Amino acid sequence: SSPDLVERARAAKAALGDRVFVLGHHYQRDEVIEFADVTGDSFKLAREAAARPEAEFIVFCGVHFMAESADILTTADQQVVLPDLAAGCSMADMATIDQVEDAWDVLVEAGIAESTVPVTYMNSTAAIKAFTGRHGGTVCTSSNAHVALRWAFDKVGGVDGTGKILFMPDQHLGRNTALRDLGMRAEDCVVFDPRKPDGGLTTQELRDARMILWRGHCSVHGRFSPENVAQMRANVPGVTVMVHPECRNEVVALADKVGSTEFIIRALDAAEPGSSWAIGTELNLVRRLAKAHPDKQVHYLDSTVCFCSTMNRIDLPHLVWSLEQLVAGTVPNRIVVDADDAHWARVALDQMLALPG
Ligand code: 13P
Numbered sequence: 001s002s003p004d005l006v007e008r009a010r011a012a013k014a015a016l017g018d019r020v021f022v023l024g025h026h027y028q029r030d031e032v033i034e035f036a037d038v039t040g041d042s043f044k045l046a047r048e049a050a051a052r053p054e055a056e057f058i059v060f061c062g063v064h065f066m067a068e069s070a071d072i073l074t075t076a077d078q079q080v081v082l083p084d085l086a087a088g089c090s091m092a093d094m095a096t097i098d099q100v101e102d103a104w105d106v107l108v109e110a111g112i113a114e115s116t117v118p119v120t121y122m123n124s125t126a127a128i129k130a131f132t133g134r135h136g137g138t139v140c141t142s143s144n145a146h147v148a149l150r151w152a153f154d155k156v157g158g159v160d161g162t163g164k165i166l167f168m169p170d171q172h173l174g175r176n177t178a179l180r181d182l183g184m185r186a187e188d189c190v191v192f193d194p195r196k197p198d199g200g201l202t203t204q205e206l207r208d209a210r211m212i213l214w215r216g217h218c219s220v221h222g223r224f225s226p227e228n229v230a231q232m233r234a235n236v237p238g239v240t241v242m243v244h245p246e247c248r249n250e251v252v253a254l255a256d257k258v259g260s261t262e263f264i265i266r267a268l269d270a271a272e273p274g275s276s277w278a279i280g281t282e283l284n285l286v287r288r289l290a291k292a293h294p295d296k297q298v299h300y301l302d303s304t305v306c307f308c309s310t311m312n313r314i315d316l317p318h319l320v321w322s323l324e325q326l327v328a329g330t331v332p333n334r335i336v337v338d339a340d341d342a343h344w345a346r347v348a349l350d351q352m353l354a355l356p357g
């Protein structure tokens with residue numbers, strides 16, 4: 001990155017002092033991470049945002065749904081800035097509030113809405129989180145999905161009962177957690193396709209299901225394949241394959257370790273020098289890990305999978321522009337969730353923050 005921009009970022013941050021707090025998700029570019037006051041996965045960043053009431057401005061280097069959650073969790077006078085408004089998330093966009101309301105009507109028609117708890121992944125719009133709060137559900141992230149699912153099932157008769165979860169929008173995180181952590185069977189899961197009438201499911205299929213998985217996925221993690229794992233194992237003897245739970249179940253089933261970005265970082269920190277790792281998550285993070293661990297072999301699970309294009313939209317020029325605007329007294333790209341959605345989304349977010357563990 002240009003020395004001039006680095007200098008400008010430093011100067012703007014120094015001028016703002018404690019008035020600004022910069023959060024950086026692990027998938028952000030190195031040039032941005034350098035200026036983050038704290039880095040984390042989406043769960044850690046949500047907690048960090050809630051724990052900084054003294055900062056007037058929270059600059060969120062991540063994607064739109066994360067900045068929305070930060071706005072919901074901060075106080076009314078704090079302002080959240082997303083350095084590029086085009087930093088969305090294709091997965092979050094796969095569940096619109098109208099589609100989710102329609103899906104709920106289908107569950108009501110099938111007579112199962114009362115025994116269904118909605119659980120939404122952090123990677124969803126504030127409107128979906130609000131829907132979840134209004135219907136007694138919780139938000140979860142990839143680091144607490146198993147706890148969230150147990151909590152939700154406990155509300156409707158337990159994991160071994162007949163109650164259900166509507167899990168949005170990542171079908172893979174929902175399925176992986178149900179199969180790996182809750183001991184459910186593939187037959188317990190159905191996929192609700194919002195583009196098809198009644199989700200493409202019969203009333204009987206809905207009634208028999210335990211996990212109703214929204215048809216959504218991550219465009220980055222969805223690309224890793226079982227062939228990638230086989231090839232890595234053939235090429236790198238003794239390699240440990242570690243993937244994010246947004247990967248497809250066929251991939252997760254073949255991996256040695258599965259976890260959120262914070263989990264992946266901790267596992268590499270604890271790894272033996274000389275050990276070999278193949279990692280299936282976003283490329284900015286994997287490259288950073290390879291640099292941080294020169295004594296270990298860190299491979300990318302599939303060299304054809306690229307950066308998350310929307311995470312990558314936040315670059316140093318956008319960060320510098322945002323900080324300099326703040327110095328000049330203007331709040332650029334402020335993210336504000338409307339009051340009613342913010343209230344109910346907060347109910348679902350607070351429920352997540354109150355989960356055990
Ligand atoms: P975590 O930060 O929870 O690991 O999620 C990864 C991700 O895809 C964020 O967009």
Ligand code: SF4
Nearest residue numbers: 089090091218219308
């Ligand atoms: Fe969305 Fe996937 Fe990018 Fe995360 S990595 S922001 S889930 S598209």
